[in-house]
Amino acid sequence: MAIVARGQADRGPPRDRCGDPDLDDARDCRRDRRAVVLPRGVARRRQAVDHRRRVAGRRGADAARRAGDGEPAQGAHPDGRAVRRRERHLLHRDGGQPGHAADHRDRRHPRRDPRRAGHGHPGPARALVGRCRHRGPRGASRMTADDLVWILPLIPAVAALAMLAARGRATLVWLDLLASLGVLTLALVIAGEVPSRPIAAGPLRADSLAIPFLLLIGFLAVATSIYSNGWVRHEVAHGGMKASSLRYYHALVQAFIATMLVTVLADNLGILWTAMEGTTITSAVLVGFHGDRRGLEAAWKYIIVTTIGISFGLFGTILIYAAAAHAHGAISDAMSWSEINTIASRLDPGIVRIGFIFVMVGYGTKAGLAPMHMWLPDAHSQAPTPVSALLSGAS
Template sequence: MTHALTTALLTAPVAGPLLASAAYAARRRPARAAGGPAAWLGLLSPLTILLCGAALAVTVPAHGAATAYGRMLRADALSVWMLLAIGAVATLACAASPGYLAREDADPPTVRRYHVLVHAFLAAMSAAVLAANLGVLWTAIEATTILTAFLVGHRRTRACVEAAWKYVVICSAGIALAFLGTVLLYYAARQAGISEASALDWPALAARADRLDPAVVRLGTGLVVLGFGAKAGLAPLHAWLPDAYGQAPAPVAALMSGVLSSVAFTGLLRYKVIADAALGSGYTRVLLAGLALLTLALAAALLLGQRDHQRMLAYSSMEHMALIALGAAVGTPLAAVAVLLHILGHGLAKTVAFCASGHIVRLRGTSRIGRVRGLLAEAPALGTAFALAVIALLGLPPFALFAAELGLARAGFAAGPYCAAALAAALALVLTSFAALGIRTARMLLGPPPGGRPPVRLGAVAGLPLAAGLLGCAALGTATGPLTRLLTAAAAIIGGH
């Protein structure tokens, strides 16, 4: 009975979205309006993922990792934490989708295709975080590239198609590098006498990492960091990110920024655990810290000259993924907790920001910062939600990113002179990004409404996901509550012992 329940909990986050996508694909008589009752069925998949994550969050910290299907699926504390992140962000994004599609005035086949792709996308991300085999992990992350390419080009305009192709080319190059790194790790495992069946099994590799050839592991890890770093938005393979986020539908941009980047980085962390056991923590620390500082510098420079608020949010995602990478480089228990808290807090805040940004584009017909003024006066609820989302992204209290960045700062300065120097440089770049993001957001929010028009109501359906995301981010920044034990166990997996 217990095994059957565990199998159901591990299978549902992958099978549920796939069944939902099949149901949407098979529909012959879709709802007449994009925001009709059928569209709200899209919430079943993210809610299934969220509820399964919540159920596993109760059992996994107490009883250890749960496995199913011959250990092909494995839920440890890190997997469960990421399932909660996927479920929470996807619930908010999918709740915003009907209103977005209705405003797009999309035809029924287009709406149906959108939902099929979103459900399959959620299934691929769930498979990536639950995969016990590194080959399956790589395959699932590659599947997210294929599925999101069609979502980026959803509107089929020239700019959307160009952004989709740019995304596919750059991320496919990165995933190819990650594939080579995985092959090298498999070779090192076989040379070390690990059986063929276990050569890519993550628990087996983590337990026997000291037997792997250090030279091969070093090369493989470098390729994986570059490859999965491309999907996470880290330099130097980051050029796809502003175009893809700027052209994708707002809920899709929220999913890509809020959880897809974090899922890819979590995959990278799995390899880091093996590399640290085989080589010591110095190699991955230097590699991740270098990429983090390079990404922060690029994000700060590009934010200073940014004139588009959707691309501004994309460069903010680069900044936050760089901070997550820097926390992983520090590698202390406090830094590991800060990384995981940052992942969930950033996902919630960025979902609200991108969904609000989509409403702003519909309201003003442009994403140019210079043509958006007096937003608080014209649409008070929408302007307030966007302002609070940006405040959360700036790392101000009471939101989760404040606690995460404070924890990262304390961990970095306590970890030794090299980590302290890297963190000092990072803080200088973060302050530059802070100023650029704050000034541009203030220009959008303040001033009189254009043409003296009466205030525009956001509406309960559109406003509820924004309010829920902000409340969740603030609650997480105040106390982790029942998630504390899960957070500690997940941090221990990525090196925070």
């Protein structure tokens, strides 16, 4: 069997010096266009020689290109090698640039270190110990114990908003119970963290003084939520409360719990006074929730007396703030309880005494201290039973 080798069939017809076809050389032209039949061994040796020449030519060209100074890389890799198969789709993936396809490819191997693997040289396989393959976005941080301080009053506040949109007594009871359990659980977690260090998040702060009150509010919230299930069923059955007003009742109870939590956690004089006023508003509405004459009378007495008292508390707060701003020099830090505690020895004793008297009278009225307790019997007798328990705990 013979192999057919091509001759000079791709050349044009022979021409003379003037460029015209040379008719005398037509026979030679026809002879050149004919295929030349070579033996098998000769054809194979000629193909091998041509292959070696092509390989040597490419190697020489690569060596000359690498030897040139200042010449840019010709391929996707800095050494000038062409892009490998399955690498072209990685050139611009994940923000990469041409020339870094090796890094993108190595990153796909789950047990290869991208910092040590080279293009074409994978190196020893090494497990990525203590390193996550897919990292989250930069700036993402996990929740800390300090975040629990502001999440604690946020739970009953969100539950109160959800209750306003809820329908059905069973749904309201479960929301009330879950929110109360969440408050108690976070209070226990914070109580476990505080002995090592106080927990602070902005204007809220939990220390050893606040822990007993947080636990008391949490236990009262769970107890009143459990008791409210049977009490609400009895009130609706005997006409003491309308079924359509249950969501407002549960929402006000959770709002009252949220304001009590902010009062205990407040590290700012202004936020403390605002939270105390919030407890007055929510509890006054709950005292007169039944809507009868005695309930409304008790609610108005409660509002008037406690509002007068809280006004005295506001004046005392202003005096303490003035003394702290004069001693500290920084107006923004003069409202913080923790900052006032650090400069207590430098405060003006006369202003502090007057401020303390006003604060004791104002907040004592809210707590039901004698002789400012005239609202207490009427409010506790006319308020719903779970609300009376919460008022006793808040006082």
